[in-house]
Amino acid sequence: MNDLIKLAFVGNMGAGKTTAIRAISDGEPISTEMPISHAGEGGKTHTTVAMDYATIELDDGELLHVYGVPGQRYLDFMWPLVCEGAVGIVVLVAADDPDMIGQADALLREFARIAPAASFAVGVTRADLSDDFALLQLRDALGRRGHRLPMARLDARDSAQVETLIRMLLSYRYAESRINAA
Ligand SMILES: Nc1nc2c(ncn2[C@@H]2O[C@H](COP(=O)(O)OP(=O)(O)OP(=O)(O)O)[C@@H](O)[C@H]2O)c(=O)[nH]1
Ligand SMILES: [Mg+2]
Structure with a gap:
């Protein structure tokens, strides 16, 4: 029996958390x-x-429990409750958000406080x-702010793209734990 692997998707309203989990x-x-x-933006x-x-079972039999938080700020009291015990947190940011880099940075900082033991990825x-939109620009900007983690462009409606980012996060966490143990 595998350990319970809990992941959480976080991000602003409309970033695609519910869509990705679905x-x-x-x-x-x-x-x-x-x-x-x-009336909502973009329909x-x-x-x-x-x-x-x-829940999602990866091909290697790993069972993941995946949670998503509400993006709206007035519901942020839910964030620590939903992220409790998560080993991985996927921060979703929308490329059409004019402050995408600032928002990604703020979310990474806030959730690192909420879940200090979690590994992070940005989608x-x-x-x-x-x-x-240029991923390189985002990677550089977040790197300058001290964030070194998996990042990928993804369509939240596409299961393969969402799953790939989850795999990147889990591999990154595994590599980190090997480095820390060495
Ligand atoms: N065109 C396009 N639409 C996308 C993409 N990714 C997500 N969307 C759409 O963006 C919207 C995201 O909405 P939700 O999934 O409800 O967002 P959420 O993060 O759960 O938002 P809250 O629950 O309100 O915090 C949906 O209409 C998705 O279909 C993408 O890569 N391209
Ligand atoms: Mg949602």
């Missing part, structure tokens, strides 16, 4: 979405008010909706 879920995920009262009609939850969603 894409990779083995069964029907649990979601707590409510209609948005005002978004619902927002998470408590959490998302799904950039909605890159097809942004004319001038």
